[in-house]
């Protein structure tokens with residue numbers, strides 16, 4: 001897949017604060033890339049750099065193949081941005097706001113969005129609830145059918161119902177995985193699916209729709225990979241020795257030796273052990289287990305999938321990553 005967003009050693013300092021260390025990142029076209037990280041990790045800085053709202057200290061970025069430093073008005077008819085802290089012309093009604101924007105975008109079509117999000121066209125933006133304001137903001141960017149959508153914490157502080165409505169409105173036009181269903185997916189031709197970069201603190205939220213995930217910490221990208229790769233390589237493994245047959249001596253697990261680097265948080269009792277496998281490959285696990293616990297009886301091996309949050313918790317507890325966001 002070609003990159004919709006590419007950064008090369010992109011860095012930003014504010015005085016003595018290094019908000020973003022040199023960052024090289026590719027976001028494939030059509031991806032829904034979740035950028036997660038704690039407060040102050042550099043998420044907003046990266047998104048603002050991509051939008052050319054601030055300038056890098058060093059390095060470069062391209063968006064749809066265009067250098068972000070030279071983006072033109074025409075480019076911005078294909079690039080959308082919304083942020084939790086965005087200022088909107090709050091003296092306008094929702095209808096006036098959408099009509100005003102319509103003039104800038106030849107591809108504008110807000111009818112389905114107004115209906116789906118139940119936007120009150122005659123109400124002033126300043127009189128909208130936080131959730132409704134975010135709905136209006138989302139409608140205003142989806143209506144021009146952008147090729148790239150940059151969202152900075154769009155769902156933070158919203159109640160779960162509104163958040164789900166917004167995610168659905170977004171996903172139905174993009175790449176529905178679990179929420180919108182296969183019918184909606186087939187209704188959106190591949191070429192028309194935008195690329196989304198969305199920052200969030202909420203792992204459970206992004207797990208429901210992101211195709212890729214990147215973890216920023218103190219201005220450094222600790223990892224970036226496809227969600228399916230990440231969630232398929234992490235597994236919680238439980239080993240149990242069978243109880244002895246009547247009259248047979250009790251077998252115990254020997255103390256683990258030569259534990260591979262890919263095993264995290266190994267806990268062991270006399271007859272059971274548990275750990276997190278970071279590169280689980282079901283076929284090779286029994287041989288690895290036999291090498292670490294050479295017992296006369298092979299233990300029963302249970303392999304359980306992990307949520308994104310459980311993966312981050314395991315990384316944090318093992319010291320391989322900082323504490324879990326959200």
Ligand SMILES: Nc1ncnc2c1ncn2[C@@H]1O[C@H](COP(=O)(O)OP(=O)(O)OP(=O)(O)O)[C@@H](O)[C@H]1O
Nearest residue numbers: 014017018019037038039040041042043044045046
């Ligand atoms: N205009 C600025 N002047 C000085 N420092 C700044 C400025 N903007 C951001 N910073 C600092 O840069 C670092 C990264 O901030 P940034 O807002 O990008 O993080 P973030 O991950 O978006 O955080 P949050 O989740 O709280 O929005 C922080 O230490 C922040 O205090």
